[in-house]
Amino acid sequence: MLAFLLVLWTSLQTPLSFPDSLLHQISRSESDSAKAAMYLDLAKHYYGFEQDTAIRYAQQSLELAERAGQEKIQSNAYNVMGVALLIRSEYEEALKTHLRALAIREKLQDSTGVMESNINIGNVYYRNGDMGRAAEMYEKALGYALAVKHLRGQSMIYNNLGNYYKDRWNRTEDPKDYEQALTYVQQSLRIKEELNDHNGLVKTLTQLSQLTIQDKTKAKEYLLRALSIAEANQNTENKISVLHELANYHLQQKDYAQVKDYARQAYTLAKEAGSHFYISISAEYLVDAALGQNDYKAAYEYLSIKKDADEAVFNDSRQKIREELLVQYETEKKELENQRLTHEQQFLDLSIQRRNELLAGTAVLVLVLGVLYWQQKKNHGKLKRAHQQLEDAHLLATSQNAQIQEQADRLNATNHELSRASKFRDKIFSVISHDLRAPFSSLHSIIQLWDKKILSEEELFEVMPLIARETNALSLMLNNLLMWAKSHLGTEEGQASQFDLDELVSENIDLLLPQILQKNQTLSLDRQAGLRISSDRERLSFILRNILMNAIKFTPSEGKITVAYPSRDEILIRDTGAGMSPTMLAKLFTDRVASQKGTEGESGTGIGLMLCQEFAESIGAKILVESSPGKGSTFRIVLN
Template sequence: MTLALTCFVPKLPFSKKRIFLLLFWVCTFHFGQAQKTRDSLVQAIRTLEQSTNFIEKDTTYVNLLSNLGSELRYYRTDSLFLLSEKSLRISKAIQYAKGESRALFNLGNYHSDKGNSSNAIAYLEKSLQKATEIKDSLFTVRIHNDLSGEYAYNGNYAKALSGYLLSIEQAEKLNDLKMLSIINENIANLYASQKDYKQALEFYKKVKKINAEIGNEIYSAETMSNMASVYADMNELEYAMFNVNASIAIFEKQEIIDWLAYAYEIKGKTYLKQNDHKWALYWYRQSEALHKKIQDERGRIDLYNGMAEAYFGIGKDSVSKHYALHAYDISRKLKFKEGTQKCANTLYKISKKGKDFATALTYHELYSKLSDTLSRNENKKSLTMLKTKLEYDEQKRDLILENERALAQQKKYVYAALSILSIFLIITFLVRRNENIQKKLNIELNANKEELEKSERELTEINETKDKLFSIIGHDLRGPIGAFQGLLKLYRDGEIKQKEFLEFIPKLGTDLDHISFTLNNLLSWGQTQMNGAITKPSVISLDGLVSDNIKLLSEIASSKSIKIVSRLSANTLAWSDGDQIDIVIRNLLSNALKFTPENGMITIGAAEKNNHWEIFVRDTGVGMDKETQEKIFAENSSHTTYGTNNEKGTGLGLSLCKEMVEKNDGSIWVESIPRKGSCFYFTLPKAKKEYQKTA
C-alpha cells in the first residue's frame, strides 16, 4: 500500500475564548499508516548505522533523524527533543544549514507544546535566520506562519497579524495554496478569538474555496472542525453539528487520530450547549480515549473542563471536580489564562454547590480577576489588529510610491541620454515636460480642492451625527442609568430595605429593556450614518422573522394585555437582507406596542403583489394626525413622543426603518386615524423561484 502523506492545519483545541496553538505545517501520516512510517524510519536509521561505511556526519542521516522526530511529536515528545538535539549537533558539525533549520524548527515545536513560549520563539527565529540565509523560500513561509501563531498565543496580536499578512504575500508569490489555506484560517481564528464571528466566517469561506481548489478532503475536514467550534460558540448549533459530523466521517475513514479526538470534543461541546449532558459525555469520553494515544496537553484543557461541566450537569459533583482540577492544573502549568479562567468558574460552581464557600470565593475571585484582565486585553486586541492592518497597508503604499519614484528617475536618465543627440530634441522635451507638469499640477490642484470640499462635507455630517449621538446618550440613556445608580446607592447606604428595593425590580427591568433596545437602534443607525451599512440580500422567510420578534416582545405585550396576531403564511419569501429587515419589523412592532393601550390588538400580515410583498403592521392605538405623519419619516428627523404607559423612544426607529427598507429596494408609508389606530406599510422584493429552490 502506498503511504498517504498529508500536511495539515492543526486543530484549535480551545473553544469560546480560543487561544491559538501554532498552526504547524508539520507532516503526519494517516493513523493506520503512521506506525508503519515511524517503523520504516527507525529501520532506515538502524540500517544506516549498522552499515560498514557508516559515518554520523551525513546529511541523509540528519534528514532521517529530523523526519522521525516530526513523526513522534504527538506520541513521544521526549524523543522529538532528543532527536532534534542530535540532528542540530551533527548539522552544526558538518555546516549543513538546511539540517540546522529543520532541527531548530522541531525544537521550537517541542517547546511550544510544552508551553515554553519564549524558548519556542527563540528557536523559530533561529530557524528562520538559517532558512533565509540559504534562500529556502517555502520553508521560510512556514516558519513565518508558526512564529505568528506563537505571538498570537502570547497575546501579541499586532506582531501576529503582521506576520500572517507577510506570509500571505510570500505564499501568493510561490503559488503555495496549502500555506494560503493555513494562513487565512489563522487570521479567521484571530477574529474568532475576539468574537468577531462574522469576519471570521468570511475568512473561513475563503479557506474553503482554497481547499476545494487543492482537492484534498482532509484539509476541508480540518477547516469544518474549526468552523464547527466557532458555530458552537455562536450558539448556531445546527451548523456546528453539520460541520463536525462531516469532519468526523472523513477523520474516521482516514484514521487521523489527533484530529478525530478534537472533532469528538467539539461534538461533545455542541451537545453540552444543548444541555444534553448524556450525549455530551459520550462524545467527550470518545475524545478522552483517543487522547490516551497522543500527547497533546493543550487539547486536554477544554476536553476535561467540558467533561467537568457535563458531570456537574448530571449531579456527579465529585467526578466533575476531578476533571475540573485536572484541567485547572494543566492550564496553570501552560500559563493559559483563558483555560484557567474557565476552570476557575467551573470549580467555583462546584464548590458553591457543595457549600464550601471559602473555596468557592477563592475561585470566584480568581475568575473575576482573569475576566477583567482578559476583557481589557480584548479591547486592546481589536484596536491593535486594526492599527497593524492600517500600518501594513501604509507601508505597502510607501513601497509602491518608492517604486514609482525610482521609475520616474530612470525615465529622467533616459531623457538625459536622448538629449545628447539633438539640442532641438532637448528643447522639445523640456517644453513637453513642462506642459505635462503644469497639467498634472492643475489636475492635482483640482483633485485636492475636491478632496477638501468632500472632507468638509463629511466633517459637517460627522459633527451632526456626533451631536445627535450625544443628545440621545445624554437624554435617553443617562436618565435610566442614573436612576439605577441612585437606587443602588440608597440600598447600599441603608436608606431603603431589601424588600423595598425588590419592589423596584420590574421598573428596573423595563428600564434595562429600554436601554438595550435604544442601544441596538443607536448602533445600527450610527453604522449607517458613519460607515454606511452594507446590504447583503438573500432569500429570507418573513414569517420566521415576524415569529421571532413576536416571541422577543411577548413579555412587553403581556404586560399591557395586548394581543399580537401574525397573518403571514410560511411561503412569504423575500429577497432582502435578513438582519436589516429584522430591525425594521422589531421597530414597527415595538412602536405599535408603545402606542397601543391595554387590551389592544396588533396585526401583521402581507399582501402579494406582482413582483413584491406589501407588509403591514396595524394597531388599535392612539393614532396620529397628518402633521405627525409627515414628520416621522422626514430626513434627519428625531421626532418622538411618549407611549400610552409613558414609554420613551429615541426618535431613531422610524428613520432607521426608512433607510433599511429603501436599501432593500422597498418603500415605507403610514396610514393613521387619531384615536383609531395606525397601519404602517412597507414593500420588499419577492424571492425569485430559482433562489427559492437554492434556499
C-alpha cells in the first residue's frame, strides 16, 4: 500500500523515467518491504540489457527482503539474478542462484514459482550443453504447469521441449525425435491459439516452418500464416521477422526473385521504423538476391547500405551506454544531494532546539538543571550520529565517483579499439572500390563500342578473353568482400564437420580447371582416398581455392602445379611460377601487400591471402610458405 501511494504521488509530479521514478520513491520510503519490491522492479527492468545493474539491484532487494522476512521477494530476486547471470554465460553461478530460488519456492509451496525455477534451471543446462538434464527439468516443470493449469507456462515448455527434440533429430536423424519435436510444437501452437496470443503464434509458426523445412509447401504455409497474423495485428517487428524468414526460405530454393521481393518489403518497413538492425539484415538478403541474379551493381549498393546500417547500430549502442551512465550518475547525484540536505536540516533543527533549551534553562536553572543535563547528552548523541551519517555519505559519494571514472576509462578504451577496427574496415572498402572502378569502366567502354556498332563481331571475339578475365576478377573480388564481411560481422568460430579431404581438393581443382586449360598449364594431383578429417569445410575450401588461384595466376603458360599430401594432416601446393622475394614473403599475410599482376595480366585485390590467414587461425590451421624469385612457390596447409 505504501509503494502504491508513493507511485500515485509521483505521477502527479514532473514526469520521470521509470528507473528515476523508482529511485526517487526508494529515497523517500522507510519501509524495507516496499524498498525490496521497488529494487526488484528495477532489477527486472535492467536484466535484459544491463546485467551488472540488474544483479546489483537484485542483491539490494534480497538484503532488504531478508531483513523484512519477505521470502517470496527473496525467491523472485534470486530468480532475476539467475537469469541475468545466464545471459552473461556464468552458468555455474546462474545454476546456484536458481537452485536457491527453487528451495524457497518449494518451502512456500509456490507451484507457479517452482514451475518457473525448473524452466530456468533447464535453460541453464541447455545453454551449457547438458541436453538430457535440461529435458528432465522441462518435463518436471510441465508437471507443475499442468497441475495448476498454467497455459502460458505449458506453451513455453512445449516450445523448449520441441527445440530439444529438434536438436536431437539434427544429430541422430531418428524419426522418433522428429515426431516428438513436431508434437510438442503443435501442442504449443494449439495453446497459443486458445489464448489468442498473437506474438506467440507468430514465433511458434516460424518454429514449425523450420521444423517442416523438408516439406516445402507446408513450411511456406506456416510462414504465410505467421505473416498474415503479424499484418492483422500491425506488429511491425513480427512482420519484419517473418519477411526475413520467407526471404531465407526462398534463398534455400534459389528463387532469387522472391528473395528480393520479401527482403525489399522488410527493408521498407525497417526504414519506416528507423531500425538500423533490421535494415542491415534486409540489406544482406538483398545482396544475396542480387548476386543470385548476377546484378553486381545492386549487390554493391546494398552492401554499402548494410555497412552504413551496421555503423549506425554500433553508434546507437554506444550512445545508449553513454545515456545510461549519465542517467545513473545524475540519479546518484540527486540522491546524495537529498541526503545531504536532509542531514543539514536535521543538524539545523537540533541546533535551534539546543539554543531554546539553553534560554529556558537560564530562567529555571535550579528547577530544571537535572533535566537540562539529560537533554544535552541526548542532543549530543544525535549530533554525533548526524555527523557520522554525513561522513558515510561523503565516503559513498567518493566511492561512486571512482566507479564512474573507471567505467568512463573502460568506455574510452573500447572506443579506441572500435576506432582502429573502423579504420581498418574503411581501408579494405577503399581498396575494393578502387579496384572495382577500373574493371567496370573497361567493361562499360567495350559494351558502348559494341552498342554503337563501332566494334565488328571479329573485333568483339578478339576482346572476349579480356572480358572473361575482368569478370573473373570482379567475381573473385566480390566473393572475398562477402567472406570478409561474414567473418567480421558474424561469428568468428568455425563450424566443424566430418568430410573427405581428397574430395574437397578435387572439387576446387574441378572448379578452376577452365583457368588451367586456358593458360595451357599442367596440374598434378597425388590422390589419396579415405582422408577423412574434422574441420570447417567452407573455410578450408576458401583457403585451398585462393592458394590454387594464386598458383594459376603467377605460373606462366606450360607451367606446372603440383598438389600432394605429405601426411594425413597436411596439403602441399607447389608451382613453377615467378616466386617471391623475402620482402614480399614478410608482408604476404598482412594488409600492407599490394596486389601483383599475373603472368597474363590477371588483376586482384591483395586481400585473398590475408583472409586465408584469418580463416586458418579460426580453424586451428597454419599456412607455411617457401619461395624464391624465378623458382616458384610452395604453400603448405598444416591442419590441427
